[in-house]
Amino acid sequence: MLRSSWILGFRFTRKLYFSRAISTTYVNVIHPHLIRVRSLQPLNQAFAHTSDQGLVRKHVLGFRYFMTATLEPSATSIDDLLAYLRHAIGLRSLQLARQAHALVWILGFAQNQFISVNLITVYSTCNKLSDARLVFDTIQWKNIFLWNSIISAYVKYTVWDEPLILYDKLLNSDVRPDHFTFSSVLKICAELCDSLRGEKIRVLMEKTGFCSDVVALNALIVMYCKCEWLTFARKVFDEMPDRNIASWNAMISGYAKLGSINEVWELVRQMHLERVILDGVTVVQLLSLCNNKNLVFPIHAVLLRIGLDLDFHIGSCLIDTYAKLGKLAISRRVHELMQCRNVVTWTSMVAGYAQNGYSYEALEVFREMQSIDTIKPNKVSLVSVLPACIPLGDLTLCKQIHGFSIRNQWNSEISLSNSLIDAYSKLGCLDHARCVFDDICYEHDVISWSSMIVGYSLNGLVKEPMLLFDEMIQLGIKPDNITFVGILSACARARMIEKGMEYYNLMTTKYGMVPTMEVCSCVVDMLGRNGQLNRALDFIKSMSIDEPGPSVWGALFSASLLHENVEMGKLASKYLLELEPQNPAHYVSLSNVYAASGIWDGVSEVRLEMKERGLRKLPGYSWIIVNSKVHSFYVSDKSHPSSSLIYAVLDRMILEMKGAGYAPEIKCLSQDAC
Template identity: 30%
Template sequence: MNEAKQIHAYTLRHGVERIQPLLLRLLSLPDDPDLLYASSLLHSHPSPPSTLLYNRLLHALSLSPSPSPARSLSLFSRMRRRGLLPNPLSFTLLFSSLASSAAAAAGAGDGGGRGALHALLLKSGVPRDAFVATALIDLYAKSGLLAPARRLFDETPRRDVAVWNSMIAGYARGGDLARAGELFDAMPERNVVSWTSLVSGYARSGRCEEAVRVFLRMWGEGGEARPNEVTLASVLPACASLGAMGLGERIERYARENGLVGNVFVSNALVEMYAKCGSIERARRVFDEMGERRNLCSWNSMIMGLAVHGRCRQALELFHEMLAVGIAPDDITFVGVLLACTHGGLVDQGKHFFYSMEREFSLTPKIEHYGCMVDLLGRAGLLKEAYTLIKSMPMEPDSVIWGALLGACSFHGEVEIAEIAASFLFKLEPWNTGNQVILSNIYASTGKWSSVAKVWKMMKDKQHKKSAGYSFIELEGSIHKFLVEDTSHPRFEEIYEALDEITMTMKLLGYVPNLDLQMES
């Protein structure tokens, strides 16, 4: 940067016209280029620079770690005011810069003037090639404006793979996976971005079965569209949610064979997948292999995994190690830390960490942290203290908070506070019969049979029906879903025969179920 400024000073003193090489030098700096200095240099030049230079600066703005839509629009406007005509690349770079900004990604409506920019493109007479169309569709889609994005897609005569991908990604990002799937199936050809957009869309929407199914279809078809690091980082959380560790292991082998495990997002996803699937040792192995590549997400996933598996001491040791290497915790870190204290029954330490959030790290506790504290105090039998904490919360307690308190009351046989928690849960979750079942069980455990009858009458009057439970089982690379009394599986007769055999064996071995708190289905 100092060298570039020295050249600039020399040109000003000697009147040398060296704006183009100087600006190109500024924009090619290996570290983050000084875009403000480059922009001021461009605008201060007495004679209008070329469209090429403006395009180079627009390109640099679009690649900036903190893209600013206002700066991109200002630069584009200055170019036009100085009499320079934008070309297709100018519009492409402008739209890309706006689409990559957080404002565009979170935008709603057309407050950012997307329609006005589209009109300016049409009015300018600039040829609308596939690059311009892709960038504009992407801008509309990332702004949440899927209807105009689709109109533009339909009006584009020559649609290459990038145009299709922009529209599919827009639908997937917006949660309209039916339309995303329709377009995907209609594509004349697909690449890895096409597949990854659909996989990540399903995974983000919680439709993990479909995410895995699309991934396996992609993997099975082979060809040039082979999973890359983005694909793996998208499908591994779906494997974690389904408990599909076998598939996760195959993905890890693929990542190692293709040099993708060095990607921090892939490694983080592997840590999370193994931790959620119950293999905390493998999660720790991947975490340790990362070394200096570990980011805050890596530490959070490992701390959370250790906490959930009851390894509270290791989780807290890892938290202190994280602080020692200079990584600042965030609110997710403290959820893991408080969970570790909860599973380890470390009440005093949990209180210390909870109150240190604001005092030492300037982090305001969120409802998740209050939920952890209620659970911690409740498990320790400190039900009155837990209820007092709930009443002091700066936000309205949700069903998770009251559910944690009700669960603790069930464990300790506390009727009075259970009735308070249940009264809030009945209002927050009138459809959830589980809360009535827990309250009824608390009454039954303390011999309050008349209260049990009242709860049952309330359930019958409202005709509540409990949602059918289901589970996922992974077998030979496929995910199988089972409902209660399910007959939809193609091999359900064999499954029920096996279950009957297991049940008979259990009875022969003397197993007697505990029916004291059993409720009728």
């Protein structure tokens, strides 16, 4: 039986011209399947999980037909082959695709353009681009359908260089590109921000009379928007003979990404006037622009009124939008109401909890994703959950995530590596952070360097961040604001004021950067903590940013407390209370300034005001990990089951410390008004 299949295959292919591509296709793709084509077993396996018995019967009957037919090419067998291929496309079954491909060769249709288009589609659907390309290369006389199919197959898998080479070959061939070709290639130009090629395509579209096709024009709008040529995009949009919802969405996306929010709402108003019904894509884009609940609720209401299903896109966008507004209960409800959840919806929930400081909940959801829905985390899930390990001091989980990423060969993933550096260094594990940083598998960007510099700085090191800074400059990497935050904090701790001011001047003069509020706070902290309070105040007055924020005055305040400068402390407190009247920490700070100077009336006055405003400061806490379990505790906390034992050990240690000559420094001890 095997022999006869092989011979049949040979009989119908030997007449063809055996180019290199044809023989490669034959040897690598077809031949292994010719010997299996007569067996029903793969077919049954492919349908093992299908409940549609009609479909199964149709396939089995179709297969038997092929096996009992004379295997001579005929119009009927073309139709059957096409049906077979379409089923393979629908089921994304590589096995059926291979069998169909083998039959194409047996029946002598290897040069049939129509069938080959479907073969390219089925291989592309099954993630077999190289096989799709072999089919394309096998065809001697290629029509525009074949060119378009192979180009769009590459585009689908975000491969940009090869389809551009093919497009150039197409332009040099006898075949003329059409609106399908233009839309695919314009998408590539958009991804590569290649406006020059995009513009050439627009000229060619006009020359060849394809300048009225709505899909190609939509792709042109997207290309112009990605290249930030918004005026050109709008011109295309305004002059379009017909628009569909994708045209509106493309234009909205262009304005939204460049921050032209007024234009977005103007377009929405225009949609309303022209009675264009917005779809899920419009809703997702509008939700992404919502920075307050007064905007989200009406959009959510529109979504419910239109009756759009909570698909993955809309669902995860809603979850994310509500989470960013701190409305986590609504995010959770949306997530629970979704019929189907995927890795993105779950990750949105994880990120929402982690970003709002709910670390335990973030870890819980991260575990539920795997236990309830058996969904494997992706790279973004790991990046989202890593910050939750930090406040919990969970080094073990951080290492587990690192191990998981290595097992999945995600070492080259830049954002994941950067997050690992950050998490490891904040958990005090500088060796591990440096190990990730030194991994040559991933291409370091400014965030990688900044993460490592900040990591060293947070752990009190001075020489290392400076060496790294010099190294990154030598490599031609432009530092950003966070790099300077790291380097200035290191200078502050090392009492290297003038060196720090040199870095600050380097930032503003050589790099022409506008310092952020965080950088300014670092400078104030550096000057203040080293006793130069007046210089710090002068710096605040000279700041180029609009209004010094709480972090700037907070840095000055801490320095005032450290150096017992009551007047400066009162001044900083005044600004802090003006900026954030509901923040209890500022009242406690002011109270501490008075207490440090023995001004007890001031202390009572501040505490009374705090009480009247109903404010209560949450006390800070520390934690320790024992046998992989995190134990957190407050000052004088006695809630732990082993509390009496812990305090007994502590008392003994204090005695030993005193005996060794160590006395506690209580001058700067703050008092929390709990």
